[in-house]
Amino acid sequence: MTICENIKKKYIRLSKGQRKVAQFVMDNPNIVWTNTASEVGRLADVSESTVIRFCYSMDLAGFSELQVKLKEYLMEKGEASEVKQAVPVKKIRNHIGADIVKNDIANISKTFNQLKEQDVEEVVQLLHTAKKIHFLGFRQSTPVAFWMYSNVNRLRDRVHFIPHEADKIAQQVAYMDEDSLLFIISLDEEYEDMATIVEIAKRKNVKIVAIRNKELNSQDEPANLVLIVPNTKESGNTCTIAVFSLLHILVESMVDQNPQQYEQYTKNTKSALNTSNLIAIS
Secondary structure (H helix, E strand, O other), X not given: OOHHHHHHHHHHHOOHHHHHHHHHHHHOHHHHHOOOHHHHHHHHOOOHHHHHHHHHHOOOOOHHHHHHHHHHHHHHHOOOOOOOOOOOHHHHHHOOOHHHHHHHHHHHHHHHHHOOXXXXXXXXXXXXXXXXXXXXXXXXXXXXXXXXXXXXXOOOOOEEEEOOOHHHHHHHHHHOOOOEEEEEEEOOOOHXXXXXXXXXXXHOOOEEXXXXXXXXXXXXXXXXEEEEOOXXXXXXXXXXXXXXXXXXXXXXXXXXXXXXXXXXXXXXXHHHHHHHHHHHHO
16 A cells, blocks of 8 residues: 555544644655655645654654655656665664664654644643643653743743752642643653642643643542553663653643734743843843
């Protein structure tokens, strides 16, 4: 089955944005296999993240594999506008880190194939509409949660990071209300450390999103939405690059909800920072 035949077969199951990508790919295979994902998104009038999600919906490891499939399709038809010199298989296999990169791509693909598109879209809506967002992650999840906090914080106001300090935790929990979103990242066994915070937040009608490496077994699910990033078979640890890929898509998709709003906020923030620096210098 060719890549275009596969797209037609799965077309009905795609989201509205992904259907735009699918149609563009089928209509313009030469353009897609010779351009970047961001450029294809611009031409198809969708975001880069939608292009990437389309690839995962096609059971591909990513945009690069889509380009390979399109190149093969065009060469079979004798329509490839440009043939790039193939890298010898032996060279790829001997390249430092090639196996690691291959495993990372496989884990990213596995993660996105298991996610429900509707769940991802609902998380994006909560990030976009919540009046206050609190990011929480302990132990190995702390740097991941802080990365997410830093990226969202530069795009909108009233974004908070909950540090692992009793007094700071108490302050932020007291500040939460029904307009708040508690965004939890729990990639190991540290969920028990967060249980009390989550329970208090739930009683205050705070909306809760959780990114975890597995479902909860012994307790009722407190989160409104859960996105699972499974452990890798090789190490038993969560695939960190898959987590960051997911978070990157959430941030980019949030921006897609109102690009002008987020662009203006970023400009205003930079302008205010420059003004404060000038005042400090003078």
